[in-house]
Amino acid sequence: MSIAPLLEVRNLRIEFPTRRGVLLAVDDISLSIAPGEVLGVVGESGAGKSLTGAAIIGLLEPPGRIAAGEVKLNGLRIDNLPYDEMRKVRGREIGAIFQDPLTSLNPLYTVGQQIVETITTHLHVSAAVARRRAIDLLLATGIPAAERRIDHYPHQFSGGMRQRVVIALALAAEPKLVIADEPTTALDVSIQAQIITLLKRLCRDKRTAVMLITHDMGVIAETADRVAVMYAGRIAEIGPVADVIHRPQHPYTVGLMGSIPTFGQDHARLAQIEGSMPRLTAIPSGCAFHPRCPKMFDRCLRGRPDLMPAGTSQASCWLHDPDALRTQGKDSKYFEGDASQINQYNTVLPVDRVAGEKGKPVKYFDGDASQIDHYKTVIRPSDE
Amino acid sequence: MSAVPRPKASPTRTGDDVIVMAKDVAKYFDVSPPWLNRVLERKPRAILRAVDGVSFEIKRGETLSLVGESGCGKSTVARLLVGLYQPSGGAVEFFGHNLREISTAAGRALRQKLQMIFQDPYASLNPRWRVADIIAEPLKAHGLVQDRRAVEARVDELLNQVRLAPADKEKYPHQFSGGQRQRISIARALATHPEFLVCDEPTSALDVSVQAQVLNLMKDLQRDLGLTYLFISHNLAVVHHISDRVGVMYLGKLVELAPKRTIFSAPRHPYTRMLLDAIPDLEMSGRARTPVAGEVPNPLNPPSGCTFHPRCPHANDRCRREAPVFKPTKSGVSQVACHAVEEARI
Numbered sequence: 001m002s003i004a005p006l007l008e009v010r011n012l013r014i015e016f017p018t019r020r021g022v023l024l025a026v027d028d029i030s031l032s033i034a035p036g037e038v039l040g041v042v043g044e045s046g047a048g049k050s051l052t053g054a055a056i057i058g059l060l061e062p063p064g065r066i067a068a069g070e071v072k073l074n075g076l077r078i079d080n081l082p083y084d085e086m087r088k089v090r091g092r093e094i095g096a097i098f099q100d101p102l103t104s105l106n107p108l109y110t111v112g113q114q115i116v117e118t119i120t121t122h123l124h125v126s127a128a129v130a131r132r133r134a135i136d137l138l139l140a141t142g143i144p145a146a147e148r149r150i151d152h153y154p155h156q157f158s159g160g161m162r163q164r165v166v167i168a169l170a171l172a173a174e175p176k177l178v179i180a181d182e183p184t185t186a187l188d189v190s191i192q193a194q195i196i197t198l199l200k201r202l203c204r205d206k207r208t209a210v211m212l213i214t215h216d217m218g219v220i221a222e223t224a225d226r227v228a229v230m231y232a233g234r235i236a237e238i239g240p241v242a243d244v245i246h247r248p249q250h251p252y253t254v255g256l257m258g259s260i261p262t263f264g265q266d267h268a269r270l271a272q273i274e275g276s277m278p279r280l281t282a283i284p285s286g287c288a289f290h291p292r293c294p295k296m297f298d299r300c301l302r303g304r305p306d307l308m309p310a311g312t313s314q315a316s317c318w319l320h321d322p323d324a325l326r327t328q329g330k331d332s333k334y335f336e337g338d339a340s341q342i343n344q345y346n347t348v349l350p351v352d353r354v355a356g357e358k359g360k361p362v363k364y365f366d367g368d369a370s371q372i373d374h375y376k377t378v379i380r381p382s383d384e
Numbered sequence: 385m386s387a388v389p390r391p392k393a394s395p396t397r398t399g400d401d402v403i404v405m406a407k408d409v410a411k412y413f414d415v416s417p418p419w420l421n422r423v424l425e426r427k428p429r430a431i432l433r434a435v436d437g438v439s440f441e442i443k444r445g446e447t448l449s450l451v452g453e454s455g456c457g458k459s460t461v462a463r464l465l466v467g468l469y470q471p472s473g474g475a476v477e478f479f480g481h482n483l484r485e486i487s488t489a490a491g492r493a494l495r496q497k498l499q500m501i502f503q504d505p506y507a508s509l510n511p512r513w514r515v516a517d518i519i520a521e522p523l524k525a526h527g528l529v530q531d532r533r534a535v536e537a538r539v540d541e542l543l544n545q546v547r548l549a550p551a552d553k554e555k556y557p558h559q560f561s562g563g564q565r566q567r568i569s570i571a572r573a574l575a576t577h578p579e580f581l582v583c584d585e586p587t588s589a590l591d592v593s594v595q596a597q598v599l600n601l602m603k604d605l606q607r608d609l610g611l612t613y614l615f616i617s618h619n620l621a622v623v624h625h626i627s628d629r630v631g632v633m634y635l636g637k638l639v640e641l642a643p644k645r646t647i648f649s650a651p652r653h654p655y656t657r658m659l660l661d662a663i664p665d666l667e668m669s670g671r672a673r674t675p676v677a678g679e680v681p682n683p684l685n686p687p688s689g690c691t692f693h694p695r696c697p698h699a700n701d702r703c704r705r706e707a708p709v710f711k712p713t714k715s716g717v718s719q720v721a722c723h724a725v726e727e728a729r730i
Contacts, residue, residue: 044591044592044594045591158679161679188453189453189659189662189663190453190679191679192662192664193664194677215591217666218664219664221666222664256592256593258596259593260596261622261625263621263648263663269603270599270625272593272597273596274597276561276563276591276593276594277591
């Protein structure tokens with residue numbers, strides 16, 4: 001990219017140490033956002049999209065922790081800043097908008113006090129100037145009679161108005177980056193449209209970059225420049241939003257797009273992805289999507305694919321690796337490594353299918369781990 | 385192979401194939417302050433008109449959807465239709481019987497034909513019961529199946545119907561994902577061979593890929609078992625996918641009711657147009673959106689005349705004064721409650 005990125009996340013890993021071992025919630029994510037750009041991050045529950053956002057603003061809840069990687073803002077690392085330093089970055093450099101506007105406002109202070117506090121903390125202006133600015137901000141977010149409303153408490157606002165206040169609060173110190181985590185999910189559709197339009201307009205005017213985290217592909221299509229699709233803690237696909245929506249490259253994105261009901265045509269059935277996202281305790285080996293993938297082949301069982309060029313986007317899928325395709329079906333190693341690890345995974349190939357349809361998408365053995373011993377000998381490499 | 389003998393003829397009086405009829409049905413909630421506050425602080429009584437005179441009918445085998453924003457009364461209609469609320473006015477008729485009869489002994493046969501699927505699959509399944517007990521509960525409550533083996537056979541059959549494995553019946557709800565739990569709710573609802581299912585936001589709590597699985601399942605079941613659905617949702621794309629006819633509600637009233645194709649291609653009521661306009665556009669056709677200003681007013685103190693007039697671009701004096709009547713349009717395809725449509729101003 002020609003312009004230096006505003007935000008750069010490199011090889012970010014987020015772990016949760018638990019009594020039953022360390023869970024890897026975000027696994028080796030790299031992304032960047034240019035100044036003034038809107039990057040959408042979509043995925044289903046548990047994909048790790050909100051954790052990525054929380055890690056960037058330094059609000060990971062313990063025991064969650066950044067295990068590896070770095071977060072750079074304007075070329076400076078911010079993931080290892082001490083608490084007080086990070087507080088200055090939050091609000092000043094990075095603003096945050098969360099899903100529930102009621103819990104992100106303090107019910108005991110008027111909205112004016114909260115916005116003025118943010119402004120005077122980060123910018124060196126007098127209280128009177130800050131109040132004037134707060135009124136301007138509320139007006140800009142479309143709150144009528146802002147001079148009067150500024151002295152009201154959050155409970156006196158409706159849901160849509162509250163979210164406008166939260167946006168005003170996030171933009172109060174003119175940050176260069178806003179992390180918006182499901183900003184419209186709690187709102188009705190008519191209000192949602194107003195909030196999206198508002199967010200788009202404000203960020204374009206102030207050239208603020210936005211990381212828009214949502215599960216709603218429609219919101220992304222309307223708002224974002226680029227989109228990252230997340231699955232099981234990794235980026236499945238990242239690229240320009242029109243390309244990802246109209247020419248998805250990763251089988252997961254293809255399934256996801258097909259499963260969204262649209263108005264364009266009358267489908268008798270929606271495309272569906274069988275199964276559900278794996279739990280963190282049982283991320284499948286190889287590509288994490290392979291047990292649900294209609295295009296799975298032998299390479300997918302060995303090794304996690306990294307992002308590789310796919311059309312105008314990048315996808316982490318072996319289908320886009322020429323080497324993997326060339327050797328497709330010739331490789332009979334279905335499981336590489338120590339058979340004792342098999343217990344961790346609940347998908348193992350059954351005996352007959354391995355012998356019968358080598359390299360073809362096969363049916364899985366999905367059952368009690370105690371039965372796995374029976375299959376071990378077949379799974380271990382190799383029968384060639 | 386069904387373990388339960390299917391009840392033969394439906395208890396029909398009307399003879400035609402309308403199986404549910406809501407006649408000017410209303411539900412008011414008394415949300416007044418306590419008596420002492422009313423006396424001492426002179427606070428008035430407050431009546432919330434959650435549903436305020438709604439009429440529609442549902443024919444056998446079709447899916448009628450109700451859409452609207454929070455607080456428009458769509459879930460209250462769902463609860464009125466299964467008898468969880470008693471209407472404050474009007475009546476609900478089910479196979480020609482007034483729904484009030486449903487709590488009597490004679491209403492037992494009627495109750496079997498009427499089931500509900502709830503929004504939250506985490507709250508609607510008892511966490512201490514095994515799946516087998518959850519699904520068998522309606523069978524036992526209605527005394528449909530006597531011996532244990534037959535119950536088990538029926539539970540297996542139901543689990544197969546919703547694409548779960550019979551082995552799953554020994555598990556507890558927490559061992560399932562959200563989509564699988566919603567299938568368990570569907571299996572429970574199907575246990576009594578119902579003809580009419582009320583589905584209150586059945587996929588709102590689910591991720592899109594799982595939502596697609598549940599919607600496909602619901603369509604398959606409708607085709608295979610001849611079910612009739614009342615589908616409640618705030619998601620217009622989902623409604624477009626599943627419905628035959630769509631009703632749009634605003635502040636306790638139906639403002640438009642029309643076949644799916646008509647309502648999506650030629651919406652009449654300004655509120656319907658606004659809702660359709662507000663949907664994020666996945667096709668990225670680049671059409672300009674006109675987000676309508678304003679929010680849903682407080683239902684305790686609704687605007688005069690047409691309750692939509694403060695947000696309506698076509699409102700005039702008559703709209704502010706006089707509430708429009710819900711009636712068929714000239715073409716007869718849709719029913720609309722709007723002065724502007726009636727006067728052919730829009």
